[in-house]
Amino acid sequence: MDPTLTDLPFQWFYTNAPAAWLSATVAIIMLLYTLWNRKRPNKIIVRLTAASSLISVWREIKEKTRITFNDQVVNSLGKLDLIIFNNGSEVIKDISLTLNTFSDSVALDVLVKPFSLGVTTSIEGGTIKFNIPYLNPKREHDQIIEISVLLDGQADPIKVLGGGQGWSVEYQPLLTKTELLRSSTLQIYGCIALFVITIFYGWYLQKFWGITRAEFSTRAILVNSPITLALLFMTVSIYRNFKTMKSRIAPRKHAVE
Numbered sequence: 001m002d003p004t005l006t007d008l009p010f011q012w013f014y015t016n017a018p019a020a021w022l023s024a025t026v027a028i029i030m031l032l033y034t035l036w037n038r039k040r041p042n043k044i045i046v047r048l049t050a051a052s053s054l055i056s057v058w059r060e061i062k063e064k065t066r067i068t069f070n071d072q073v074v075n076s077l078g079k080l081d082l083i084i085f086n087n088g089s090e091v092i093k094d095i096s097l098t099l100n101t102f103s104d105s106v107a108l109d110v111l112v113k114p115f116s117l118g119v120t121t122s123i124e125g126g127t128i129k130f131n132i133p134y135l136n137p138k139r140e141h142d143q144i145i146e147i148s149v150l151l152d153g154q155a156d157p158i159k160v161l162g163g164g165q166g167w168s169v170e171y172q173p174l175l176t177k178t179e180l181l182r183s184s185t186l187q188i189y190g191c192i193a194l195f196v197i198t199i200f201y202g203w204y205l206q207k208f209w210g211i212t213r214a215e216f217s218t219r220a221i222l223v224n225s226p227i228t229l230a231l232l233f234m235t236v237s238i239y240r241n242f243k244t245m246k247s248r249i250a251p252r253k254h255a256v257e
Contacts, residue, residue: 028229042088042167044095044135048174050081051156069108069150078105078155084145086135088167095132097162097169102126105153113146126151187238194234198227 053076067074080101086092101107105126112119112130120131128149136143162169175183205211211220 028226040087040089040137042086042090042092044092044097044162044167044169045085045087045172046097046099046160046169047083047085047172048080048156048158049083051078051174053078053155069152072108072152074108074152076153078151078153080147080149080151080155080158082147082149084130084132084135084147085138085143087138087170089137089139091134091136092167093134094164095130095135095162095167096164097130097132097160099128099130099149100126100159100161101128101149101151102154102157105151105155107149107151109150111148111150117145119145126153183241187241190234194230197230201227 067077069077082099084097103126107123107126107128110121110123110128112121118133122129130147132145135145138144157173158171160169160171202213205223206213209219209223211223
C-alpha cells in the first residue's frame, strides 16, 4: 500500500475490508430473506385459546340446582375456544378433523366462524367431526377459523386427530406456567448472549480498526450491519413469539363462582 495513504482518514476504504463486509452483509440479508420465504410444510394448526367452566356452584347446593340445555340436564357446563389455520405455504383442501373431548364430557353444540367458509360439523357424544372445504395459508391470506364448543363436563384436556396426503395436523394446548417460564428464559439468554457479542465486537473494531462507538461513517455502518441485522432479527422473533404465547395463555376463567 502507498505509505501516503496511511495518513488519510479514510484509509480503511483502500483495503479489502469494505468489499468483505459488504459481501457478508448481503449474504446475511439473502439468508434471512430465504429463511423467511422458504417453503413451509403443509400443516393444519388447531390451537386452544380458552377452556372454561361457565357455571360452577357450591358442592352443598349442587343437588338442589338443575341446569338444562335444550331441555337436556347438564351437570357441568363448559366451553372450549379454538382457532384453526393453515401454517403451510400451499392451499390445503378437503380437510377432515376429529376433536375428542375428555372421556366423561359430552359435546352439546358447536359454533364455527366464518359461516361463509362452509364448514360442516357432526356431534356424537364427546366426539366432534369437522369437514373444511379448504384453508389458505395464514401468512399470505390471514385466514383463520374460530370455533366455540359448548359441552357438559370437563373442558380440558382434548385430543385432535386428522391428516391426509401431503398435510398433517398439530394440536397446540394452552401453555403451562413451566412452558411459559422456559420460553421466556431462552429469550433472556439469547438477549444476554447478543449483548455480550455486541460488547466484544465493539472492542474488536476499536482495537484493530480504530472504529469507536461514537463514530458515524459509512465504514462504521458497514462493519456494524451484521450486529444491526442480528438485533432486528432478534426483535422480530421476540415479537412474533410474544404474539403466539399471548394467544396460548388465555386464563381458565369461571363465569359464575
